[in-house]
Amino acid sequence: MSGYEVEHNIPTKQDKPEHPPRRPDLSTFFSTLELVDTSDPQAHHNVHAVPQPENITAAFRLLANAFEMMRGRASDEQGNAQGGGDDLLASMIEVLRQNADDPPTELKGCPDSFLDELERVPKKSLKPTDTCPICVNPFLEDEYPLVVRLPCHKDHRFDLDCIRPWLKLNSTCPLDRKELLKKKQPPAPADEDEEEYDDMYA
Secondary structure, three states: OOHHHHHOOOOOOOOOOOOOOOOOOOHHHHHHHHHHOOOOOOOOOOOOOOOOHHHHHHHHHHHHHHHHHHHHHHHHHOOOOOOHHHHHHHHHHHHHHHHHHOOOOOOEOOOHHHHHOOEEEOHHHOOOOOEOOOOOOEHHHOOOOOEEEOOOOOOOEEEHHHHHHHHHHEOEOOOOOOEOOOOOOOOOOOOOOOOOOOOOOO
């Protein structure tokens, strides 16, 4: 430790308690996702681009491996007495591995616009016992929690960092498997009484 830190009473890395990261590094997953996510037309110049199956497989495998690491950490921290979170993560990992083994031709995930519009849960409405169903960490353990509520149920709240990668690959809620993206309704048929508009008429 140099004299400068001592003289100015600046805590060093040795003085600060080490907190393990809340979730694994997903940078490789998100860089792979860029290769296969064609939902954003601004990111892809060719609107007819079809993602390569090996890249889709890699995206599903990378997320399954990250969730497997989260599951292992949660089990270690809670002495294998985790309950619901472990079952949820196990089922999510199973879905991801199935998709990796038999990749879809295109991702059926949610676009960023959907994620940006998810309802944010204010910190003051969170209780100390409220946990993320995926990482099973208490929301308030994070100094600046970013918790979102899915539209399928008022109690389906997740850390955005946990649910975002899942929703980029799947458009269903991991808890109840409800489809989150509304299907576009076909336009209602025009009334037969109305005269048809003739665009050739001048």
